[in-house]
Amino acid sequence: MSAGSVLLEVDGLTVHHGQLCAVREVSLSVRVGETYAIIGANGAGKSTLLRTIAGLHRATSGRVVLDGADLTHARPDARLAAGIALVPEGRRLFPSLTVEENLQVGAYRARKGPFDVARVYELFDWMVSRRRQRASQLSGGEQQAVAIGRALVANPRVLLLDELSLGLAPVVVQRIYALLPELTASGVTVLLVEQDVGQATRVATHVQCLLEGSTTLMGVPGDLTRTQIEAAYFGVSHDEGAER
Numbered sequence: 001m002s003a004g005s006v007l008l009e010v011d012g013l014t015v016h017h018g019q020l021c022a023v024r025e026v027s028l029s030v031r032v033g034e035t036y037a038i039i040g041a042n043g044a045g046k047s048t049l050l051r052t053i054a055g056l057h058r059a060t061s062g063r064v065v066l067d068g069a070d071l072t073h074a075r076p077d078a079r080l081a082a083g084i085a086l087v088p089e090g091r092r093l094f095p096s097l098t099v100e101e102n103l104q105v106g107a108y109r110a111r112k113g114p115f116d117v118a119r120v121y122e123l124f125d126w127m128v129s130r131r132r133q134r135a136s137q138l139s140g141g142e143q144q145a146v147a148i149g150r151a152l153v154a155n156p157r158v159l160l161l162d163e164l165s166l167g168l169a170p171v172v173v174q175r176i177y178a179l180l181p182e183l184t185a186s187g188v189t190v191l192l193v194e195q196d197v198g199q200a201t202r203v204a205t206h207v208q209c210l211l212e213g214s215t216t217l218m219g220v221p222g223d224l225t226r227t228q229i230e231a232a233y234f235g236v237s238h239d240e241g242a243e244r
C-alpha cells in the first residue's frame with residue numbers, strides 16, 4: 001500500500017455499554033503513515049472507540065474496515081493477525097511475567113515485519129539488562145515502553161495507543177512520544193487517544209474530538225484554533241461560557 005491511501009476506515013460506528021451509548025455514529029479515515037489523534041474529556045468514548053476497533057467491544061452498528069477488508073465481526077485475534085494492535089489504557093502487562101515474557105506474548109499471531117523482541121531491545125536499550133525482571137518491578141514509564149514493545153512485535157499495520165501519558169511524569173511522556181516518528185518511519189500507522197490536547201496536537205497529523213460519544217471536531221492541528229478545540233472538547237463555546 002502506498003503512503004496516502006486509506007488504511008483504516010471506521011464508518012458510522014455506534015457502541016453501547018448496556019443502555020449507555022458510549023460511541024455514536026463515529027466515522028474516521030486513517031491514511032498510511034498518519035498519526036491520527038482522538039481527543040476528548042473523561043468518558044467521551046475514546047477507549048470504547050479504540051477497543052471496538054481492536055474487537056474488544058461489539059459495535060451496535062457501523063463498520064471497521066482495514067485496507068478494504070471488513071473486520072466489523074472479526075475476533076480480536078483475527079484483527080491482530082490482520083494488523084491491528086492495541087496498547088491499552090493502563091498498559092495491562094502481565095505483572096508476574098518478565099519483561100521478555102511480556103514481549104513474547106505479543107508475538108503470538110505476529111505478522112511478518114521489521115519488529116521482533118531483538119528490534120524492541122534496539123528501540124529501548126535499557127530493556128536488555130532488565131529483561132529478566134518482572135513487569136511489576138518497572139516504573140510506569142518503563143511499563144508503558146514494554147506495552148508498546150509488546151504491541152510492536154505483532155508487526156501491526158495500525159497501532160492503537162490509548163492514553164500513553166496516563167499517570168506518567170511529563171519528561172517520561174516526552175520520551176515515549178518522541179518514539180512515534182521512528183515507528184511511522186518503519187511503516188506503522190498510528191491511531192492514538194489522548195486527553196492532553198497539547199500533546200495530541202504536537203504529534204498528530206490529524207485530530208478528531210469526541211464529546212459524549214459524538215464527533216465534535218476533526219481536522220489538521222495547524223488549521224484548528226484553540227477556541228475551536230476547547231469548544232469541541234468541553235461542549236461550550238467561549239461566548240456561552242462568558243455569559244454564565
Ligand SMILES: Nc1ncnc2c1ncn2[C@@H]1O[C@H](COP(=O)(O)OP(=O)(O)OP(=O)(O)O)[C@@H](O)[C@H]1O
Pocket residue numbers: 017018020022040041042043044045046047048049089195
Ligand atoms: N465496560 C463498560 N461498561 C459500562 N460502561 C462503560 C464501560 N466502559 C466504559 N463505559 C462508559 O462508557 C463511557 C465512555 O467511556 P470510555 O472509557 O470509552 O471513555 P474515555 O473517553 O476513554 O474516558 P477516559 O478519558 O476517562 O479514559 C463512559 O460513560 C463510561 O463510564
Ligand SMILES: [Mg+2]
Pocket residue numbers: 046047048089163
Ligand atoms: Mg479511556
